[in-house]
Amino acid sequence: MPFPNPFPALSNRNDDAPLLGSAPLEPQLMRRRRIFVVVLLLMMGLVGVCSLVILITSGDGGEDWTPSGEDDDKCPSPKEVSEYLKARRPEEGRPTLRGVHEGVSEKSFGKGRLGAIPYPWTKKMLAWQRTGYHFQPQKNWMNDPNGPLFYKGWYHFFYQYNPSGAVWGNISWGHAVSKDLINWRHLPLAMVPDQWYDINGVWTGSATILQDGQLVMLYTGSTNTSVQVQNLAYPADQSDPLLINWVKYSANPVLVPPPGIMDHDFRDPTTAWLTPERKWRIIIGSKINKTGISLVYDTMDFKTYEMLDGVLHAVPETGMWECVDFYPVSEVENEGMDTSVNGPKVKHVVKTSLDDDRNDYYALGTYDSEAGIWTPDDPSIDVGIGLRYDYGIFYASKTFYDKKLRRRILWSWIKETDSEKSDIQKGWASLQAVPRTIVFDMKTGSNILQWPVKEVERLRRNRIVFDKVEVTAGSVVPLDVVSTSQLDIVAEFKVDEEALKRMNVNGSDSSYSCQKSGGAAERGALGPFGLLVLASKHLIEQTPIYFYISKDTKGNFKTFFCADHSRSSQANDVDKEIYGSTVPVLKDETLSMRILVDRSIVESFGQGGRSCITSRVYPTRVACEDVKIFLFNNATDARITASLQIWQMSSASIQ
Amino acid sequence: MMKILISVILLIIMVVQTYAESASASQNKDPPLVVSTCKNTPHYRLCLAVLRRSPRSAKADVWELALIAVGAVKTEAERAMDAIKKVRKGGEGKEVAAALKQCEEVYDAVLEGDVQEAEEGLKLGDPKFAENGMADAVVEADSCEGGFAGVGKSPLSRVNSAVHDIAEVARAIIRNLL
Numbered sequence: 031m032p033f034p035n036p037f038p039a040l041s042n043r044n045d046d047a048p049l050l051g052s053a054p055l056e057p058q059l060m061r062r063r064r065i066f067v068v069v070l071l072l073m074m075g076l077v078g079v080c081s082l083v084i085l086i087t088s089g090d091g092g093e094d095w096t097p098s099g100e101d102d103d104k105c106p107s108p109k110e111v112s113e114y115l116k117a118r119r120p121e122e123g124r125p126t127l128r129g130v131h132e133g134v135s136e137k138s139f140g141k142g143r144l145g146a147i148p149y150p151w152t153k154k155m156l157a158w159q160r161t162g163y164h165f166q167p168q169k170n171w172m173n174d175p176n177g178p179l180f181y182k183g184w185y186h187f188f189y190q191y192n193p194s195g196a197v198w199g200n201i202s203w204g205h206a207v208s209k210d211l212i213n214w215r216h217l218p219l220a221m222v223p224d225q226w227y228d229i230n231g232v233w234t235g236s237a238t239i240l241q242d243g244q245l246v247m248l249y250t251g252s253t254n255t256s257v258q259v260q261n262l263a264y265p266a267d268q269s270d271p272l273l274i275n276w277v278k279y280s281a282n283p284v285l286v287p288p289p290g291i292m293d294h295d296f297r298d299p300t301t302a303w304l305t306p307e308r309k310w311r312i313i314i315g316s317k318i319n320k321t322g323i324s325l326v327y328d329t330m331d332f333k334t335y336e337m338l339d340g341v342l343h344a345v346p347e348t349g350m351w352e353c354v355d356f357y358p359v360s361e362v363e364n365e366g367m368d369t370s371v372n373g374p375k376v377k378h379v380v381k382t383s384l385d386d387d388r389n390d391y392y393a394l395g396t397y398d399s400e401a402g403i404w405t406p407d408d409p410s411i412d413v414g415i416g417l418r419y420d421y422g423i424f425y426a427s428k429t430f431y432d433k434k435l436r437r438r439i440l441w442s443w444i445k446e447t448d449s450e451k452s453d454i455q456k457g458w459a460s461l462q463a464v465p466r467t468i469v470f471d472m473k474t475g476s477n478i479l480q481w482p483v484k485e486v487e488r489l490r491r492n493r494i495v496f497d498k499v500e501v502t503a504g505s506v507v508p509l510d511v512v513s514t515s516q517l518d519i520v521a522e523f524k525v526d527e528e529a530l531k532r533m534n535v536n537g538s539d540s541s542y543s544c545q546k547s548g549g550a551a552e553r554g555a556l557g558p559f560g561l562l563v564l565a566s567k568h569l570i571e572q573t574p575i576y577f578y579i580s581k582d583t584k585g586n587f588k589t590f591f592c593a594d595h596s597r598s599s600q601a602n603d604v605d606k607e608i609y610g611s612t613v614p615v616l617k618d619e620t621l622s623m624r625i626l627v628d629r630s631i632v633e634s635f636g637q638g639g640r641s642c643i644t645s646r647v648y649p650t651r652v653a654c655e656d657v658k659i660f661l662f663n664n665a666t667d668a669r670i671t672a673s674l675q676i677w678q679m680s681s682a683s684i685q
Numbered sequence: 686m687m688k689i690l691i692s693v694i695l696l697i698i699m700v701v702q703t704y705a706e707s708a709s710a711s712q713n714k715d716p717p718l719v720v721s722t723c724k725n726t727p728h729y730r731l732c733l734a735v736l737r738r739s740p741r742s743a744k745a746d747v748w749e750l751a752l753i754a755v756g757a758v759k760t761e762a763e764r765a766m767d768a769i770k771k772v773r774k775g776g777e778g779k780e781v782a783a784a785l786k787q788c789e790e791v792y793d794a795v796l797e798g799d800v801q802e803a804e805e806g807l808k809l810g811d812p813k814f815a816e817n818g819m820a821d822a823v824v825e826a827d828s829c830e831g832g833f834a835g836v837g838k839s840p841l842s843r844v845n846s847a848v849h850d851i852a853e854v855a856r857a858i859i860r861n862l863l
Contacts, residue, residue, distance in 0.1 A: 197798040198814045205757025230809050252809045385863045450821045672790035
């Protein structure tokens, strides 16, 4: 090409070419150069003096606050912070601070992460994020829950773990035990990638307790050629209640991808259940093109398997099904059931984690054990296109049957939503949700209810009651609670009847959705109202958890339960989404929510667990001021009456 | 006057030639999978340029194309680290020094975290970790660039922009695998 390329290749141009050449100059030029240098120095000196004068006479009399790095614990005043941010984003202006009667202020931070400006994360801010009562290892990366079970008096929990760092990799099985699902003792790694069939990762698996009480574990291994296979493992000593040592079956793998299934689409075997022929049956999620499927295998001994024709269930356009789960729920008892149970008044849940959107979906249906066929109750909300366990950050979840207290218990991986840089700096990543019980919702008949296990209530301290607090339209009420980083909140809300009747219907908010709305700042006639958690004193940072009631043209009410992260943090390298969904509210039911606040995680439950939202929150002001909690009502029309109980939560013992 | 005329003519010829070159290339040389994959990314031309640089793209499946794109992110991130070292001479103001340190930490995370987990995710067949890694790389690059706002001209604009865009391309390619 005869002409120079006017479009230089990406970033290989040297951006800091020196200004002055280094060739020797003639004496006359050198004198001129000397004069030039002297003048330059004089000018620099003048500028320096001027800057010093400006510095001394400006602002609050001290140096302007600029973040200097991770050890900087100096706490900026709200004014200093807004000036710092305004200087870097002049078009956004200063976040306005509103008092008690002016309602929740307009959003002042961009939604999402566009135009991220790094917030100086100090060590103190990052250290605050570690939770008080949620399961997490002492350091490093964690993801999926594995093989949860109750055995010889102990709850066991295994999990995907990287022993070497705070990002996914070198995946092994961490292990911990507990008597109460809340206080945990960490044990040595149960399994590490040390065989050709799992050398690239000891991935997710499930436990089955046999009729004689013996325990087997099936798990996915990523082989030395990156093929996904299923392997069998069992305790080295079945009489050891702590199940410390594990043995891998000598003839692993027991299952390899069948014809028609790709090497990378075959993982996460379930707990087995007994068929009428007294065989053990499992399902494994996969996909064919874009159809998510669940393959079915029968076995007598967990060593040899027969693959069934067809699948347990499949749904087009859902993509890869990860971490599938299958279990019965009673339509008449508020109890869990052993995985093998079936009969009248029993429904079966099929659940999958969708790789495509990183959410956990479930559907209720009927399982015909004889035919081995599961049929959804409502195909329009089939697996993967309907209900979610949780409308926030919640993935790879797995249940087990707790024989001791007859409960079906759900574990779930809660990832970080901050930057990887922060994860590496703080040396850890990911949490597990507080285990939840699952029961069928007998009132609606169309969903399950989740609720934190009762044992978590043992951490409650110092109950404070707020009875019938009136919150007029457009107001914020501070709640006098000391130390609000770890809380358990139970709240009920009543909307004044007149406002409900009065609400004019022009259809404008019948298309409301938590995700697409303006969050807590978007005012409707009957919402939003709720709580502001992890809030800073002047509401610079706040995480609203709220209800929003809309009315359609036919006069039907629809209630939304949302969590708004758009102003949860001044940092711009964290997720700022708004999560939530509609929640069924039956006639004469009071609106209620329960919120577990535990530093950088918030778990919110609407209407007794009919709709759940798990959030990760990374406030910055916690480095310098106490976190606060407020009631708010940003509706334009309705008066709200709230009654709450708030407990401080002690930290669990997890070591 | 004459000089201006010649410059304009040269410019027109260069522009025409560049487009002609790229047009003929897309008609004759790029495998159909490369073209269709790149069409589903937010930066079509950049995607083509990145994939063309690797001879493996001729026979690659989507997994391999994704790995090539992740490799390009890695290359740019390494360039960024080199650029940071060059720019740091000492004597820059406290704010610029802080911004540069921020960028160093950012690109450390991109290389040790994002690229690492993206490559593993792709090689081992768990692509969601690859998507997470590339999504984070975009944020990290913006984070480095944003550190200079109001502080001074960013010496890393080019490479931050490159990482941002190529990571977006990589992420889009990876989405085909989920």
